[in-house]
Amino acid sequence: MADRLTETFDPISLEIYWGRLISIADEAATSLVRTAFSTIVRESNDYATVIMDRNGDSICENTGGIASFSCILPKTTKIFLDRFPLESWRPGDAVITNDPWLATGHLPDFTVVTPIFHMGLLVGFAGCISHSPDVGGSLWAADCHELFEEGIRILPAHLLRAGEWNGTLLDILLGNVRVPRQVLGDLEAQVVANDVAVRRIVEFLDDTGLPDLLALSKTLQRRSDAAMRKAIESVPDGVYSATLDADGFDEQLTRIVCTVTVSGDTMHIDYAGTSPQINRGINCVLNYTHAYSVYPIKCALDPLSPRNEGSYRAITVTAPERSILNPVFPAPVGARQLTGHLLAGVIYQALSTALPDKIIADCGGAPSMRALFSGANQDGSSFSQVLFASGGMGAGPHQDGLSTTAFPTNVGAGSIEAYESVAPLLVWKKGLRTDSGGAGRQRGGLGQEVVIELRTDASARLSLLSDRHNHPAVGILGGLPGAPSVIAFEDGTKPHPKSRSVVEPGRRITLLYAGGGGYGDPRSRDRAAVLADLADGYVSSDAAKLHYGVE
Template identity: 55%
Template structure:
């Protein structure tokens, strides 16, 4: 007989499971070694049932990761049969097709046993500070150049470390203590999650999560289906053009079809894969197609596996959104983050009030620095910062806000303490937001000095140098990306370079696109923008006709 849950109890149970995921995330965050996790939030934790269905995720997790962990654990079970999983096990991989789309991310799962029965899995994904090879770089020509690749293997076997795997990782990365430390932080997260679930089952008197999982996933699916059913049936198309790599510009073509309570997102016509690392594996493509739909149509209910049952994502095999192995994929976010713009370009034609214009943080602009400090220690650090959020029909975009990713900026003081880098200047970029009834969020300018006594390496992963974030419904485009030396020399936006001691870099993170005709902007908002320095007097006169 199917177990019934009253609405109040169900809400309490759901909130409790989200709390378990949050506690797991707190353990990972507080025990991590690298600034990528501790300062920039590049991780997530997920609780799954015994059939690998997602039940809950941590509140502030990376949105794409929750869509990847369940299928990753199902792949784990293909490599390591269910009967070989034991209490204390932790299985890991960083294979792009199984995990989260590129090698720097470690995907981990552990079984949760209760009264001798397998009742669920705890999972996590975290971005490592280094993975060997070329590291986090966009200019490799095949996957094998991009770093160490681990197929699913037990990192912890029955509570004991797999020494061979640990040594394999240590001897193939540039920052072994940080890398192994972060992996063990994930181990801690799995154990905290398991303990939370066991306590939950004790407190509720349940023997497993089967009935609760079905109910929670059913509620999530119903909420999304209702939101989709409220939209008109039909098909709409939109496209986004990206810088690509050198002469190989790329384009994302999107056809969004609504049929009752189902949505199909078809990326047919998208550019073929290229021999540089901006390809996005289908799993990553699917995750970043699902997420903007959830944000626009059903933003209030918690996410789980049921949230995405009504969404189908298609991408041509051999395209930049579904490449053929061993395509390079290290900088897959430079393509995957652009999907929101294409999808919202379709939805804007029917529900413009539910979407935002393109963001200056989509895709993210990342700079990876590596080399030696003045005392001879190796370092490998990422500068995390964001451009402006696109505007909506209701309000201006937020300044310097990540979307569709939600990585944090991290502490500049921490970055400076662990690397020979000095952030000399960091401020909002005037006039960077797209004009409109509602203005795009401002980007930012950062000036950074290299203080090392020897040259250091930099790997840039960026876009929007040619094509800025576009506005919606008559709104203007945001600014374009800039990465340049003090003399004006621009670095290659997706390649590795060497910086001399004393070099100075200027980063401009773009503003978001505007929303609506600029002629309809509130004059009081224009005056406020001028007073606060968000918009210059000259730009206000040019774009809005402001006279004072």
């Protein structure tokens, strides 16, 4: 075993092996997308697939997976290994959980892990995470007072044992959700995705002659660790701090306090001073806090090296227990992204003076705004459909922010045609929102305007998960903030931005997604760029004159 772990790979072979492993994770992801039932997976990209060694350390992930999922899945796998020792695993097993503190931070995400056996030995694990269309309870909401309201919680258990489905577990789960066919279809797709990865890894080991994945995994992790440490060394040593205010819930406003300490080739991110946990579902468990703290650093300092377990070892993250970034069970966490997605912005603010050429301004799409409609179709069957759409990204030092693009998450919107085909909803409008990008030398990305009508004879429930209504995305280094979020019905009334409400048949709701913050002094923006924005309708003539001095 010792010789195997110290085995060296020549650079060409290592590159070939690495590329093939990523392609295996991508093939597993393709299998998940093509067999899933819900548009959350098929259209909106809310999933990830990961290949791990027998220790549960990640080797690679699919190219377009959710970054937080890929960072958390190895942690969950190690918890599985604590519950189910290596010697107890069998070919055809699959273990599942959606416990927020053990996995991704809220109940809708199911984590499924399958062992990989080669020549009778357990050599690794294939894992995937997928956002389920329903977990019972409140469905997906931000206004619950404790976890037990938010849905069914599955502690680590066998979904399959030696290829046989756990019928009792399935009966309990499917008996507690509104759309059991979609839920089961997505779970079956996760099992299929893992099975594809298992078969391909066995083929990979047969072709390469490697007995297992450990030596290759250690080598890749070591290289990723070295790349990140080298990148951190380029940052001046020091202590950098910033705060970011959010809408919170009603009178309970929330604040994130971030201190980044750089010392040599290591970085520590601490959130001491952050608001205490609240009795609403915007608390963010430490797993999710860690993932959305280290990932923005990876993007800024080492964006080109593929991610694996080694990418984040030089970065440590702490948050006070019982804060909104490290709540204790059974705190409500259903809308944890409304807090977790804000971390990239406050980290970049803290590092803006040290890394002005590597960070971006605050994003209007962070946190992501979600609108979940649920009710009955004309035939009496249930529907549950989430609108995945994004605000504008923050501007960077070299280019304008991307419009209607999610960051730090990379969930996509999907096609409106697919969205309308599975629920009695009609999208009347979906377009860019003029003047929503924050002014700056580089302009923030534009948000969007979406108008939706309920087309059914019965009322439906609308669950909103949103922020940025009172605290828009801030600019950076002189840039101005983007436009705030707005949600309103056609008569001008506004539903609660983080609660469940009722939508009557034929009623239309307008969602205005926030714009990204600007970067740098707006008066230094190139005049030709302002004129181009005017011509494209991105900026109005009034805004061009006010912010840029261009008429």
